[in-house]
Amino acid sequence: MYSTYRVLVICVIRIFSDAVFVNGIKYSLDSSNWLLDNRDKGYTKLQATVPGGVYTVLMEANVIDDVFYGFNDIETRWVSKTNWNYSTEFFLENDVLIKKEKIKLVFEGIDTFSTIFLNDQELGVTENMFVRYIFDVQSYLKRGYNRLEVRLKSPVNEAKKLFDEQSKNYSIVPLCVPVEYNGECHVNHIRKTQASFSWDWGPALPSIGIWKSVYLQGYDTVIIRDVTIKTENATKNFWNIDIYVYLDGCMQDENVEGIITATINTDIGKTVLKTRNLCTSTNSNGEHVTILSGSIDKSYVKLWWPNGYGNANLYTVYVSYSNVKRNESSNKTFKIGFRVVELVQDKIESGLLFYFKINNVPIFAKGSNSIPINILPELAQNKETIKHLLQSAKDVNMNMLRVWGGGNYEADVFYELADEYGIMIWQDFMFACNMYPATEEFLENVKNEVRHQVRRLQHHASIIMWAGNNENEVALRQNWYGSASKFKTFKADYKKLYVETIQTELLRSDNTRPFLVSSPSNGLQSIQQDYVALFPQSNYYGDIHFYNYFFDSWNTTNYPIPRFSSEYGYQALPSVNTLLTATNSISDLNISSKFLQKRQHLPDGFKKMTNLINFRLRLPDENSPDFYKAYIFNSQVMQAMSVKIETEHNRQWRSSFNEQGLGHVMGSLYWQLNDVWVAPTWSGIDFKGNWKMMQYFSKHFFAPVIVTGDITLNGDLNVYVVSDLTHTIFNANVTMFVYNWDSMTPLHSHIIKTNIEANQSKKVLTVKLENDLLNIANGSCGATPTRKCFIYFTVNSDNSEATLSNYVFPVPLKFANINYANVTITAIKEHRSPDQQFTITISTNEIALFVWLEVNNNIKGRFSDNGFLQITNEKNVTFTPTDYVILDDLIRSLTVTHLMSYM
Structure with a gap:
């Protein structure tokens, strides 16, 4: 085993269209002409749309x-x-389709258990939401009206049946979700969205339906079913290219005429690959695969880079099959990016490193974890929602999203936009927080899933790693679900599923990216310990997940120093406006209400949230009429500051080690990006698309260059400048200001001249915080200086990339001598060139903390900054609406608040 997992990656592509046929012989059955029936419940002929649910x-x-x-x-x-039945009728007369020698009925996605009937003849069954099902229907179709019926079974009942059958041997744990989830049991026995039976951030909505497209395909010879592509950075001057074309329709001993052509558009003309060798070779699954091989001069293309490191350059590829004699063709069009991916796990004295290189450049992974776009899969295809989330990630300097294993494989447009925006995707397979069966039937089901999804997604430049599951290695080793009594059995099942089945099937379709068996994992160390490490989540190997609900979350001494932090986070409530889209009662917004208690799925969630708030902030009396507003606001402040401090802590340690050999942190992915309902969750963007305070903060703590301060156990303040840039910024000025809470004029400033080193975290100053504050400006910070004063930093240079600021509060804000500020909006100016924007002027008579601007639900848009510390009498913020807004409507809608409004 090599100490570094190096993958010479390939071109990556995105499919934009299904196979297209001449003579109009792809017949779509997507329409609103379906009917939904449930005679047991008395519902018949309900109008239904497919795709739908x-x-x-x-x-x-x-x-x-x-x-x-x-x-x-x-x-x-x-x-x-x-159980529910979908049905539709469609009319075929003298269509070319009906005359074809081969006619297939294709379901791109059925959720989940069903039996399919065409003209009252059973075609087959489905049992996996993530698999494309194809049925040969040539002998079942007829001229005139045809009736298609999909008889769907209850996923809850089917899960229970499978559990009962498995339990004759031994029970797969956990037997159910925690009672606080208000969920359903045994989702680990079925292959559908694991979170659809509930999670700690979402409801149980065990979906049923035909959630993707349905169509008929007719052809005489063959069609292109899938395409994967491999590019190898083989020489100094050329990319080697292999394009794998999976054909459907090849028959044994059949001589198929025709030609397959691949055309790659480059910056300098087109590269064309051709072959006439159709149906001549099969892979280990018995599928017919035609391989086109060639090379491209490196001067013809530009590299694909992650967000913040360069342009995400993409190139169009057109792959076609053509048979002139039979007047038949099919094709696929996609985009590719040229890049080299490496997951570096070099051995060092204190363990193993763990980080990504793209095109030989070490990348600090900055981002979040995405959960399903919607818990109802038919709604998770909404392109506008997906674009909003991906654009939000790009705009706050994220370069990586982890697609979490308990959700959906996201819609095609999700990966297309990730390719375009340069957002690296850490793609989990859909297994999370459970032990799973390892029966022959279950493993065969999983093989089909892996084969389909890998071929669907393999093409994307953005996908830089596959992971087998979420948290199942650590769950098994640490006995989360009571598996210890059958540890050997569950370990054997674990290896059969993730190593022998998923990894093996993955490598048959894609060997161009690293594969991590689990997340978190000790990486190569886990493999050396037979795939289940003795101490998973070691800070000396791999990646970790870390959650803190019991200790001060603004104190970095409570945080680990891992190699890579792939999950961490804190809950907060969404805004009052968002909460009122899920209830019409103000009384429901109190945390003691039945409404919020039912939506709080984290056991003792509000107790934990309150505990964390109370470490640093002061809540008003619970009987005060505005307590719910104060609680909501303070929960967002706590979440934003906690994630900010932990993220900056991770970034501080990117290029150094402590005395115990901990350090070289190269990834910080907080939990979680988005929401699936209105509830207290860990998200940065709520269910209505509104940014919480944390999402605004992420634009700053994920900036390419940051200045950050860290208070040690002995009271030292260490000041760091951290850069993810690939070039050094010379002659920068780091200025440390000391402010008294009573004045907007700093008491003291200290300038450190330094170079901001490329890809480095650099400590530029250490001060004895309390002693130094005592001596500032002849004791202007008073006898209790850490309560009276705080620290503010700026960095300035000739390079605009290094113009930024930050702050450190020496004591919990509830103990600081903060004056009440009168914060008001004093001006709003409209601009219409090139797009509509508004400049909002915020005025204050005192230093104001966490100044928060908000508009009501009738106006959508984004502020250029929010939740900020205001140390000047006036500050201008830009508001960009999603749709046109009348100035007077914005004036009536806009509100401003700040921390002291609620303390």
């Missing part, structure tokens, strides 16, 4: 209310515990 049909028909409102997630649970 049962929950959305019932909401549109007013059979059930909005499942995201009130307690409807619980009250509508009956929907998932009964």
